[in-house]
Amino acid sequence: MGTSVRTIRLFRRGIFHLAVTVFALVMLYPMLWMLSSSLKDTTEIFVNSHQLIPSEWSFDNYVTGFKGFAGISFSVFFKNSFIITILSVLGTVISSALVAYGFARIRFKFAPFWFACMMLTMMLPAEVLMIPQYILFHKIGWINTFLPLIVPSFFGGAFFIFLIIQFMRGIPKELDEAAVIDGCGKYRTFAMVILPLLTPPLITTAIFKFYWTWDDFFSPLLYLNSPKLATVSLAIKNFSDPTMKTDWGAMFAMSVLSIIPIVVVFFLFQRYIVDGISTTGLKG
Amino acid sequence: MRGVGNKSIWSSDNTAGYLFIFPWLFGFLVFSIIPIGASLFLAFTRYDILSPPEWVGMDNFKAMFTEDSRYWLSVKATLLFVFIAIPLRLVFALIVAMVLNQKLRFLGFFRSAYYLPTLIGGSVAVAVMWRHLFGLNGALNSFLESAFGITDKISWITHPSTALPSLILLSVWQFGSAMLIFLAGLKQVPKELYEASEVDGAGSFQRFKSITLPLLTPVLLFNLIMGIINGFKVFTEGMIVTGGGPFDKTLFYVLYLYEKSFRYYEMGYGSAMAWILLMVIAAFTAIVFTTSRHWVHYESKGD
Numbered sequence: 166m167g168t169s170v171r172t173i174r175l176f177r178r179g180i181f182h183l184a185v186t187v188f189a190l191v192m193l194y195p196m197l198w199m200l201s202s203s204l205k206d207t208t209e210i211f212v213n214s215h216q217l218i219p220s221e222w223s224f225d226n227y228v229t230g231f232k233g234f235a236g237i238s239f240s241v242f243f244k245n246s247f248i249i250t251i252l253s254v255l256g257t258v259i260s261s262a263l264v265a266y267g268f269a270r271i272r273f274k275f276a277p278f279w280f281a282c283m284m285l286t287m288m289l290p291a292e293v294l295m296i297p298q299y300i301l302f303h304k305i306g307w308i309n310t311f312l313p314l315i316v317p318s319f320f321g322g323a324f325f326i327f328l329i330i331q332f333m334r335g336i337p338k339e340l341d342e343a344a345v346i347d348g349c350g351k352y353r354t355f356a357m358v359i360l361p362l363l364t365p366p367l368i369t370t371a372i373f374k375f376y377w378t379w380d381d382f383f384s385p386l387l388y389l390n391s392p393k394l395a396t397v398s399l400a401i402k403n404f405s406d407p408t409m410k411t412d413w414g415a416m417f418a419m420s421v422l423s424i425i426p427i428v429v430v431f432f433l434f435q436r437y438i439v440d441g442i443s444t445t446g447l448k449g
Numbered sequence: 450m451r452g453v454g455n456k457s458i459w460s461s462d463n464t465a466g467y468l469f470i471f472p473w474l475f476g477f478l479v480f481s482i483i484p485i486g487a488s489l490f491l492a493f494t495r496y497d498i499l500s501p502p503e504w505v506g507m508d509n510f511k512a513m514f515t516e517d518s519r520y521w522l523s524v525k526a527t528l529l530f531v532f533i534a535i536p537l538r539l540v541f542a543l544i545v546a547m548v549l550n551q552k553l554r555f556l557g558f559f560r561s562a563y564y565l566p567t568l569i570g571g572s573v574a575v576a577v578m579w580r581h582l583f584g585l586n587g588a589l590n591s592f593l594e595s596a597f598g599i600t601d602k603i604s605w606i607t608h609p610s611t612a613l614p615s616l617i618l619l620s621v622w623q624f625g626s627a628m629l630i631f632l633a634g635l636k637q638v639p640k641e642l643y644e645a646s647e648v649d650g651a652g653s654f655q656r657f658k659s660i661t662l663p664l665l666t667p668v669l670l671f672n673l674i675m676g677i678i679n680g681f682k683v684f685t686e687g688m689i690v691t692g693g694g695p696f697d698k699t700l701f702y703v704l705y706l707y708e709k710s711f712r713y714y715e716m717g718y719g720s721a722m723a724w725i726l727l728m729v730i731a732a733f734t735a736i737v738f739t740t741s742r743h744w745v746h747y748e749s750k751g752d
Contacts, residue, residue, distance in 0.1 A: 180711060181551070181553075182553070182554065185548060185549075185559055188545075189558075189559055189562040189563065191507045191567075192562060192563055192566055192622070193562055193565065193566075194588075195566070195578060195579070195582055195622070196565065196566070196569070197576075198578070198582060198588050199574070199575075199578045202581075203466075211581075211584075211586035211587070211591075212585055212586070212591075213591055213595065214587055214588045214590070214591035215589070215591040215592035215595070216586040218590075233552075259471070260472040263469050263470075263472060264469060264470045264472055264473040266461060266469050267465075267466050267468075267469025267470040268469075268470060271462055271465050271466040271469060272462055273462055273463045273465070273466025273467060274463055274467070276466060277707065279470060279473075279477075280473065282477060282665045282686065283473065283477070286477065286481050288731075288734075289481070289485075289727070290678070290681075290682060290723075290726060290727055291682075292682065292703055292706060292723045292726055292727075293484075293485065293488055293723045293724065293727050294480065294481065294484045294485065294488065294728070295710075295723070296488060296491065296710050296716050296719050296720050296723065297483070297484035297487035297488045297720075298480060298484050299710075299711070300487070300498060301479075301483075301487075317476060317480050318566055319472065319476075320472045320473060320475055320476025320477075320479075320480065321472050321473040321476060323473075329514075331700070350465075351461075351462075351465040351469075352465070355469075360701060376568075376571075379572075380571040380572045380573075382572075382573050382685050382688075382689075383684065383685075389710060395705065398572060398573040398574070399573075400690060401573045401577060402573050402577070405577045405580075405689075411734065413581070416577065417578070419574075420574035420575075420577060420578060422576070423572065423573075424569050424572060424574055424575075427567070427568060427569055427572070428565075428569070431561075431565075431568055435513050435561070439560070439629060440566075442626050442630060443630060443633030444633065
């Protein structure tokens with residue numbers, strides 16, 4: 166009696182795990198398909214396309230793909246993406262930490278008003294600002310430079326400022342007061358006492374800013390018209406343009422490469438990402 | 450305590466405060482306030498960025514609502530997308546979160562596997578991949594042929610009746626963020642509640658309906674609002690996977706706004722479209738918030 170109940174339960178657990186596994190494979194299939202297509206010969210990709218095992222494994226696609234197109238190597242696009250992403254992340258982290266400290270720890274005139282303004286900008290869709298911002302950058306001659314993609318990051322991101330403020334509320338005010346007693350001003354208190362404690366929200370900020378900038382396709386599309394300046398995501402779009410005769414194997418190879426930084430960051434900082442999404446609803 | 454009426458401390462706090470928030474304040478004025486004003490002004494003008502804007506009053510809005518048939522196609526495509534993809538995605542996210550909340554081995558692995566599509570889903574690479582996965586000689590058709598012998602193939606991406614559904618599928622596939630948020634919400638549900646209801650002899654559906662779902666409603670509200678806001682802003686999928694076609698079936702609102710503003714340089718018209726978008730999103734968010742009082746259950750409310 167006891168054993169048969171246990172067998173049934175074991176069996177049900179087995180079925181349950183099997184179903185979850187099968188579903189996970191379905192979820193992962195498109196990504197595996199992209200990976201396997203990048204390792205197939207170009208002529209093979211669209212013949213019996215659903216098979217994941219290439220008849221012959223080859224890394225040629227990565228070699229031809231990396232040569233890029235129109236004489237521009239993919240290394241140029243990666244360099245562009247890295248320059249833009251790293252500077253944007255730095256700018257966002259530094260400025261957001263400063264602003265968050267100002268709002269969370271200093272009482273100054275009209276602070277609640279400015280804070281309310283900041284919360285309101287979080288709800289404003291970027292689409293409303295897109296056209297006038299484009300005109301602004303056009304007038305000051307920033308089209309076809311990285312500046313429109315980098316400079317705005319140095320003025321803080323409302324969402325990240327809010328995230329850091331929330332975290333700072335958990336740091337006891339006594340720490341600040343002790344620092345003041347020790348003769349620290351506001352600026353030294355921030356730099357020496359608070360900033361070191363802000364590592365977790367700053368890492369979360371850096372990760373998500375990294376994702377958003379790396380994946381961003383809209384701003385490069387608007388501002389970077391010269392092929393030499395294209396970011397990876399824009400290059401892949403140009404690469405796969407339906408009007409061009411595309412080497413699909415090479416295209417898939419570069420697509421896989423473009424995703425690798427995202428996946429690497431995910432596995433390095435998984436804990437921060439899962440916590441960030443679960444507690445604040447940050448969209449990855 | 451702090452500075453008891455001491456003027457110099459007050460003023461130094463003011464200076465320090467404004468110094469610290471200066472980056473945001475400057476950005477707010479230059480990249481938000483001025484653009485908002487400019488955008489509102491441009492909405493009533495004809496402007497092609499080269500010649501000065503020309504005041505046309507309500508013409509842009511009139512044209513939008515009465516003359517521009519593509520505008521209404523873009524509204525239709527966007528509404529269909531939002532009202533099919535977002536609920537489907539939430540239902541999926543909730544079901545998967547509840548499954549993952551069972552006693553499951555390798556939870557970390559499954560969670561990552563289900564989240565991975567969301568992680569990379571926003572990238573151009575995935576959009577291009579989707580186009581080929583569902584293309585004429587893509588994996589789906591090839592699978593249908595070898596498994597069921599279906600040989601009269603269509604390209605799911607360029608066929609008028611399947612183009613939008615394949616984009617909806619792409620969006621539903623990315624249920625990972627919503628799933629993680631639901632999962633965090635499920636972990637908060639006190640185990641005692643389930644035990645008590647089991648003693649009362651409630652079935653699993655009964656438990657879901659009277660315990661899990663009510664306690665998850667705050668999280669559901671959050672997911673719903675984020676979903677609606679992001680759903681209205683769908684762009685990359687339409688741009689890369691289908692290019693807005695076939696016959697404008699996937700010409701999403703923002704995609705059309707982009708075309709008008711940056712391909713035809715009708716920036717006044719584009720600004721007017723952007724303001725309508727802002728108002729529609731605000732209206733839907735407001736509606737969800739107002740109705741939420743009737744269906745969102747807050748633990749601390751009342752007693």
